[in-house]
Amino acid sequence: MNYTTLGKSGLKVSELCLGTMGFGTEAGWGSEERESFEILDRFAESGGNFLDTANIYKLGTSEKIIGNYFQQESVDRDYFVLATKYSLKDNETNPNASGNNRKNLMRSVEGSLKRLKTDFIDLLYLHIWDDLTPIEEIMRGLDDLVSQGKVNYIAISDTPAWIVAKGNTYAELMGWSKFVALQVEYSLLARTPERDLIPMAKHFGLTLAPWAPLAGGALTGKYLAGDNGRIKEGSKRLNDRSIAITKEVVAIAEELGVSAANVALQWTRQQGIKTIPIVGATKVKQLQENLKVISLILSEENIQRLNAVSQIELGFPGEFFAEEGVKKNNFGGFYERIQK
Template identity: 60%
Template sequence: MNYTTLGTSGLKVSSLCFGAMGLGKSWNWGADRETSFKLLETFADAGGNFIDTANIYTDGESEKIIGEFLKTERDHFVIATKYTLADSRTGIKAAIEEGKGNVNGTGNNRKNMLRSLQQSLKRLKTDYIDVFYLHIWDHMTPVEEVMRGLDDLVSRGLVHYIAISDTPAWVVSRAQMLAELRGWAQFVALQVEYSLLQRTPERELIPMARELGLTVTPWAPLAGGALTGKYLHGEKGRLPDNSRRLSPEAQTIIREVIKVAESYGVPPSQVALRWTMQQDFKCIPIVGTTKVTQLEENLNALHLTLDQKHIDLLNEVSSIELGFPGSFFREEGVKQSVYGGFFEKIEHPNLPE
């Protein structure tokens, strides 16, 4: 296992993150307690120290299992959890279905932020959270309220670092600048869906992360298992037949991943994971699984290095339309007609190719 710092912080985390959404059986799928412990042990034995969960995962059971597992090794691990969505039967879900409940039990508001954190601390059996994510933007709470609230948690020592997930780039940029100007805690990581089958974050989110020094922590780097190739052979899983991850375009990409994997003599999953890890920005994929054999297979991606020709091949087959202004910058003649040849005279990693 290699290690890197998270964002612009000094926090050292493993180059793969363990995704704990499948720990527990509360959602009628996932790993039981015994298997969950084996998964965490396998990850730890490989040198992994970065674990990602959330208050909502398996209705809080994921956090409880992690808390039981880490009670004697807490300082060794970096625990990331999240707030925003309703955990268990609290919040809007209960209010709608039962005509009662805490309407402030969800959302980005400060009240729910503290309530959710306190519950996560109890379930995780810990006094602090290493990385606390805002889970998803609610398009309701003021940015100032969010950032001041998160900074207070850091000041109190309840949270060490803050991060954000599933939020528009303009919101993250505004929040980060606000925190910088006011001397508040700033985000160190950005969690988004990103894989060979989901490259749309390259339009705005990833360029923003690169510019702001945020580590990208992709969820679903294997696209729900689609990039393993198992669905091409008729194997059933949690993806419905009409999933975009199984579209004809997706299948073309998956077959190319399989060909590249065969040239290295490794499973397709390792190629798909390694592709995310060899991008030109700091990227730590989240590997979530409910089987020890699958986790071991994913961990072996650490020993693989893709040749540039294969990266270029995968980039080409999975390419997306950047839209405006990204595509405009790449149009033929733009460099000369608009910039007067300026791009030809200077090298900079953020300039359009």
């Protein structure tokens, strides 16, 4: 596996990130600790070092399993780049047991450190925007954690583009730690981040970390026969548009002699921005199949076919800027010159 730096930092991470939301069997699904250990071993043996979890995953069990894994003498904690998150409600004890506020931030991080049995978190994500806490309060709190040595880098997930931009700009003004990564739902079935989140990430040099890059398994093609698994009836992942996209993914996979999952994953990695998809696994064989993507390159024709079948409306102003009249008549032809 190759390595890349995360955002505008010097932190070296593997080209795939292992999602561990399935570590634990709460809610009736997932992997027991022993199999989770095997998945972590295989990922590390392949060169993978980037792990993703959250304080809320399996009610804290995911973090506990990773913490137990780190306690083994054969495991080098410093080899791994561990990302976790705070924001979502993890208990019923008090009204501040959720949200982006400083109190919950500090409480959540202390809880994560105990479950993970580690002295520091490599990358801490704000998990989801609460539309309540001032971004200034958040950035100051995150920078304090970095200064205390409890967190090395910060990132953000599931938040409007203008909030992320304001946060990074404010941090730059104050000399505080800035976000280095952006986690969003992004796949062939979910391309709306292309409207503003991805252009914003490019501007700030954020690494894109797509969650659900296989759309809950829909893009593997396994649901085409009618077995919907954990996807609820009426889901957008199973409507006519999604089925048409999945069929094209399967067709290209058959032409190339690879899995549909590999095609869908690789598409996210060839979208013109530094991207590290988060690949979840509850079985070793699932991980081994996903790891094959690192040797796959899609042709320009493959990309065009996938883009065409999955294209979305960018809306205003994206589509307005793309109109021929605007490009030709505005700025005295400057647009054409800079494109050349």
